Amino acid sequence: MGRLLIIPLGLLALLGGAMIWSGGGVEQRAEFRFINRGDIFTLDINQMSYLQDFRLTYAIREGLYNLDAETYVPVPAGASGYDLSDDKRVWTFHLRPEAKWSNGDPVRARDYEFSWRRMLEEPGEYTYLFYYIKNAAEYETSHTKGQPIDFGTVGIRAVDELTFRVTLNDPVPYLLDLVAFPPFYPRNERSMEKFKEKTPDGKYTYRNEYTRPPDVVTNGPFSLKVWDFHRRLILQRSDQYWDRANVKSKSIEMVANDNVLSQFLLYESGDVDWLADVPGELAAELKEKGRKDLRTSPAFGTCFLTFLCQPTLPPSTMAGEAGVKNPLADIRVRQALALAIDKRFIVNTITRMGELPARTYLPPDGTLREFTWLSGPFASAQKERIGAEEFRKLLMAPGGLEGDGPGVPTDFARAKKLLAEAGYPQGRGMPVMPILFITSNPTRAKIAQVLKSQWKANLGIDVNVQGVEGKIFSQRCSKKDYAIGIAAWFGDYPDASTFTDKYKSTSLQNDCDWIRPEFDDLCAQATREPDAGKRLRLLEKAENMIDSEVPIVPLYHYVNVSLSRDNVKGVKANPRQITIFKGVKVER
Amino acid sequence: MHKVILYRLLQFPLILAVIYLLTFLLAWVAPGDPFTNERNLDPVVRERLAKKYHAESAKKFLLWYPWNIVRYGDFGPSMQYKEWSVNDIVKSSLPVSVTLGCFALMIAVLVGVGVGTLAAVRRGGALDWSSLSITLIGISLPSFVTAALLLMLAARWKWPIGGWGGIPDMMLPGVALSLAPMAYIVRLTRVSMLDVLGFDYVRTARAKGLSRPVVIWKHCLRNAFLPVLSYLGPAAAVTLTGSFVVEKVFNIPGLGQHFVNSVLNRDRTLILGVVMVYSVFLLTFNLLVDIAYSWVDPRIDISAEGN
Numbered sequence: 001m002g003r004l005l006i007i008p009l010g011l012l013a014l015l016g017g018a019m020i021w022s023g024g025g026v027e028q029r030a031e032f033r034f035i036n037r038g039d040i041f042t043l044d045i046n047q048m049s050y051l052q053d054f055r056l057t058y059a060i061r062e063g064l065y066n067l068d069a070e071t072y073v074p075v076p077a078g079a080s081g082y083d084l085s086d087d088k089r090v091w092t093f094h095l096r097p098e099a100k101w102s103n104g105d106p107v108r109a110r111d112y113e114f115s116w117r118r119m120l121e122e123p124g125e126y127t128y129l130f131y132y133i134k135n136a137a138e139y140e141t142s143h144t145k146g147q148p149i150d151f152g153t154v155g156i157r158a159v160d161e162l163t164f165r166v167t168l169n170d171p172v173p174y175l176l177d178l179v180a181f182p183p184f185y186p187r188n189e190r191s192m193e194k195f196k197e198k199t200p201d202g203k204y205t206y207r208n209e210y211t212r213p214p215d216v217v218t219n220g221p222f223s224l225k226v227w228d229f230h231r232r233l234i235l236q237r238s239d240q241y242w243d244r245a246n247v248k249s250k251s252i253e254m255v256a257n258d259n260v261l262s263q264f265l266l267y268e269s270g271d272v273d274w275l276a277d278v279p280g281e282l283a284a285e286l287k288e289k290g291r292k293d294l295r296t297s298p299a300f301g302t303c304f305l306t307f308l309c310q311p312t313l314p315p316s317t318m319a320g321e322a323g324v325k326n327p328l329a330d331i332r333v334r335q336a337l338a339l340a341i342d343k344r345f346i347v348n349t350i351t352r353m354g355e356l357p358a359r360t361y362l363p364p365d366g367t368l369r370e371f372t373w374l375s376g377p378f379a380s381a382q383k384e385r386i387g388a389e390e391f392r393k394l395l396m397a398p399g400g401l402e403g404d405g406p407g408v409p410t411d412f413a414r415a416k417k418l419l420a421e422a423g424y425p426q427g428r429g430m431p432v433m434p435i436l437f438i439t440s441n442p443t444r445a446k447i448a449q450v451l452k453s454q455w456k457a458n459l460g461i462d463v464n465v466q467g468v469e470g471k472i473f474s475q476r477c478s479k480k481d482y483a484i485g486i487a488a489w490f491g492d493y494p495d496a497s498t499f500t501d502k503y504k505s506t507s508l509q510n511d512c513d514w515i516r517p518e519f520d521d522l523c524a525q526a527t528r529e530p531d532a533g534k535r536l537r538l539l540e541k542a543e544n545m546i547d548s549e550v551p552i553v554p555l556y557h558y559v560n561v562s563l564s565r566d567n568v569k570g571v572k573a574n575p576r577q578i579t580i581f582k583g584v585k586v587e588r
Numbered sequence: 589m590h591k592v593i594l595y596r597l598l599q600f601p602l603i604l605a606v607i608y609l610l611t612f613l614l615a616w617v618a619p620g621d622p623f624t625n626e627r628n629l630d631p632v633v634r635e636r637l638a639k640k641y642h643a644e645s646a647k648k649f650l651l652w653y654p655w656n657i658v659r660y661g662d663f664g665p666s667m668q669y670k671e672w673s674v675n676d677i678v679k680s681s682l683p684v685s686v687t688l689g690c691f692a693l694m695i696a697v698l699v700g701v702g703v704g705t706l707a708a709v710r711r712g713g714a715l716d717w718s719s720l721s722i723t724l725i726g727i728s729l730p731s732f733v734t735a736a737l738l739l740m741l742a743a744r745w746k747w748p749i750g751g752w753g754g755i756p757d758m759m760l761p762g763v764a765l766s767l768a769p770m771a772y773i774v775r776l777t778r779v780s781m782l783d784v785l786g787f788d789y790v791r792t793a794r795a796k797g798l799s800r801p802v803v804i805w806k807h808c809l810r811n812a813f814l815p816v817l818s819y820l821g822p823a824a825a826v827t828l829t830g831s832f833v834v835e836k837v838f839n840i841p842g843l844g845q846h847f848v849n850s851v852l853n854r855d856r857t858l859i860l861g862v863v864m865v866y867s868v869f870l871l872t873f874n875l876l877v878d879i880a881y882s883w884v885d886p887r888i889d890i891s892a893e894g895n
Contacts, residue, residue: 044670228841229680262839471621472620474628
């Protein structure tokens with residue numbers, strides 16, 4: 001019978017061995033612990049595109065300018081100042097001589113040049129932001145083809161050790177905000193040398209491992225000490241950082257945890273100081289309970305319906321039938337569908353976080369300081385322009401969605417009339433189109449249901465709902481293989497063009513295939529316009545075109561929600577979800 | 589016996605090659621690709637990424653990848669977690685899953701066999717009925733319910749909530765993971781024990797004057813354990829490679845979560861990596877079980893020459 005005991009004994013031995021192998025080890029608690037929106041996908045600046053990756057990068061790196069922790073306007077960081085030429089096209093940055101890398105090397109102009117050049121030679125999702133720079137797009141294209149033009153002709157130049165000159169095609173008033181954005185941060189070439197590789201086509205690349213400790217070299221307030229895959233990242237105050245006196249925490253830990261219940265319980269037990277993003281359902285529940293530590297702020301982002309504006313519907317949306325006429329190509333149908341949505345119902349019963357119902361594509365969240373909104377297509381033209389503050393009040397007021405104002409209002413009678421004019425009285429003759437949405441997003445699944453019932457009740461139109469995986473959704477939208485989709489857009493930098501550029505005819509992000517030369521023209525004029533005020537007026541007209549012609553129907557403007565106790569200083573919900581970790585401190 | 593083991597080992601590469609090919613085909617025909625993001629990618633950027641990850645065409649990938657595995661033992665970089673190679677990911681997460689799985693398996697075997705035996709011996713008694721109802725719950729309640737319930741209890745009792753480090757972290761997920769195999773083992777043991785208890789040799793042993801516990805321990809359990817043993821092979825492969833649900837609920841950095849996440853991310857290299865690891869576990873444990881069979885009961889001849 002002794003033989004039978006071998007099995008449990010064997011398991012016991014395996015358990016002991018595995019425990020040593022898996023190397024637990026409990027370390028000292030970091031001064032500040034937080035849970036990010038999700039686990040890190042990459043810390044390589046070239047390939048970065050997710051909020052959680054940017055957020056962590058703000059802690060370990062910095063650019064020529066940085067955002068202020070209170071006001072979120074650019075303040076000198078890697079540079080101590082700049083000179084701007086009279087035509088507003090040549091920016092000369094003066095680097096801070098005391099700025100150092102975490103390995104002690106001084107941060108020099110060539111580090112910026114190297115990093116920016118790499119964005120063009122190994123393009124990533126945000127390379128398009130460099131196209132403002134003279135000859136940058138040309139250099140990228142020619143380099144991809146294998147016959148690069150002289151890099152000396154590109155407007156990126158390390159003039160001397162401490163002078164970095166950027167020459168632009170057009171004036172870019174928000175350039176300081178751009179250089180505060182991670183794709184524009186410098187990199188330490190020497191520390192990456194070890195990871196350099198030749199690709200089969202004769203170009204070079206760097207293996208992403210260069211971003212992992214102990215090899216990673218950064219120039220921010222914190223340096224990356226530990227990165228355990230899917231467990232945690234531990235950051236330590238950098239003793240080389242030029243402004244270390246103002247870095248308030250000694251160590252920061254990002255806990256990887258993607259389970260909502262377990263995240264919340266960790267926060268409740270005090271194990272974690274900050275839940276950076278609270279998902280919709282939990283947030284709404286906590287809000288109902290009146291939790292004081294639930295912090296919200298309007299977001300620089302909008303949830304909207306996207307319409308395919310091509311003349312025919314893709315066969316996949318019509319059960320394989322090709323060549324079905326697309327009713328959405330008619331502006332009256334699009335407007336009718338927009339007029340017939342009760343957006344207040346969506347924010348009051350589905351999202352429930354105090355979101356503003358939307359009349360316009362651009363959110364009046366306060367990020368765009370001088371921007372104003374023009375009256376919509378059905379307004380009796382009482383007022384030409386409305387500022388953000390006043391617009392917010394209008395959206396919150398009773399009747400604020402139904403009456404005059406920017407964008408398309410809620411008006412069922414007018415919707416029915418427009419639909420009849422377009423040749424679909426009471427919705428007769430309208431093909432049954434599917435509303436595409438991402439299944440893993442419960443809010444959008446509910447919105448799809450609500451839209452289906454509202455359009456049926458208000459217009460007599462039948463639609464289907466079709467949930468798909470996130471990747472499939474993105475792929476179908478980009479291939480214009482859908483009819484109606486529930487999508488969203490968040491601005492990257494505080495300028496209206498981060499929204500309007502999406503719908504230029506040449507834009508990769510124009511999922512509607514809405515092509516309007518007038519709109520392109522307005523955007524192009526704005527790009528060339530040196531006067532900031534005149535430029536904004538052009539962009540306002542462009543945004544008004546989107547709101548009036550309805551390639552998209554804005555549904556609501558997002559809010560950002562986070563959880564932090566009162567003793568946690570330096571983190572707060574803000575429109576662009578920016579965290580300046582320098583000032584973060586837990587008072588115990 | 590040795591011949592059989594050798595024969596089985598020779599089959600391994602062939603079976604693995606077939607699994608590899610099938611997984612590869614499925615991963616490749618699935619719509620969507622690893623580089624699709626919320627933002628539409630510039631074709632130039634996509635091409636560059638595809639080159640970097642040797643994923644321009646199925647043919648290229650099919651040629652490059654197995655060569656890389658066989659020659660360097662390298663599953664290549666993950667296409668989603670760009671800083672980490674599949675080897676890195678498996679190296680950091682497999683030990684965690686194996687530790688937790690061992691622990692769960694121990695609970696399942698010890699409690700399962702113990703309760704199953706007692707239930708059979710005291711057939712129709714209170715213990716038998718309560719074991720029946722508990723196993724029924726164990727089998728029919730999905731693990732996301734039991735795991736979440738345990739997590740809420742943990743929060744109430746101030747136990748560690750999720751994460752990985754010391755032995756206390758292992759308790760609740762271990763219990764959650766053990767419930768399903770435990771319930772199974774209880775039923776298997778009970779049924780085969782009842783069978784064995786009715787055999788003539790058991791009566792003979794009792795008539796010889798041996799005490800009941802000795803008969804059960806020495807004579808019955810060995811035979812009654814055989815069905816449990818054959819269940820243990822696949823059960824070990826499943827528990828040791830981690831469970832998606834339990835790992836997700838308790839936030840354990842194990843391998844289980846990658847079975848689902850890698851597919852959602854269309855992370856083709858990671859999909860192949862975890863499937864191959866799982867297959868190796870499954871094959872190995874099935875072989876081990878066969879060997880253990882003849883170890884527990886030398887009359888069993890796994891080469892089946894007796895037939």
